[in-house]
Structure formats: structure tokens, C-alpha cells
Amino acid sequence: MYTHGLNTAMTLYRNGTLTLSQAASRAGRSTDAFATALVRHGITVREKQAGSRTAEGSVRAD
Template identity: 60%
Template sequence: MSTHSFRTALTLYRSGTLSLAQAARHAGCSEAAMASALDGRARSRRARIDTDADRRLLVDV
């Protein structure tokens, strides 16, 4: 895992472009390693965004 790919993956995750799993694959690390690199606030915020998006998908179908 290179520092550049890890930083890029974090940036893409924080912007909402990648999910946590996708970011981890892009960085070449485990989801646990990626999650530990994020602060708790960013993870909880992203989880709320993902949950809200899932609800909208269910309603729109």
C-alpha cells in the first residue's frame, strides 16, 4: 500500500465517491485499517449518509 493511494482513497471516501469497502480496496488495505484511519466523527457522519441514501432508494422503488 502506498501513501499516495491511501490518501487518495481517504479523499474519495470523504467526498462520498467511494464506499469504505471500495476505498479500502483502492488503498490496498483492509476495511479495518481504513476505518481506523478515519476519525469517529467522519465514520458516523458517513454511516448516516449511507443509511439515508438506502432509505431513499427503498422509497423511490
């Protein structure tokens, strides 16, 4: 069930339905952990995270 929630949150984030913080909350992860999961799955992180170094270096400019 946890994986299903993560996949659902990633899909909703990728489609623009949820913000980064909303999707992270839905997935049951911190914003940083969720951003890391997005990058690992090839999904571009749209929002910049204040004070975060987890995804900043990995964000792609498509």
C-alpha cells in the same frame, strides 16, 4: 506511492465517491484498518462495519 493511494482513497471516501469497502480496497487495506486511518485523520466513518470494534467507538456524530 502507498501513502498517495491512501490519501486518494480517503479523499474519495470523504467526498462520497467511494464506499468504505471500495476505498479500503483502493488503499490496499482491510476495511477495519482503513476505518482506523480515517478516524486518525479526522474523517467520519459513515458506514457501520459488521462485527468491527475498530472504528465503532471512534465514530463521531457531527
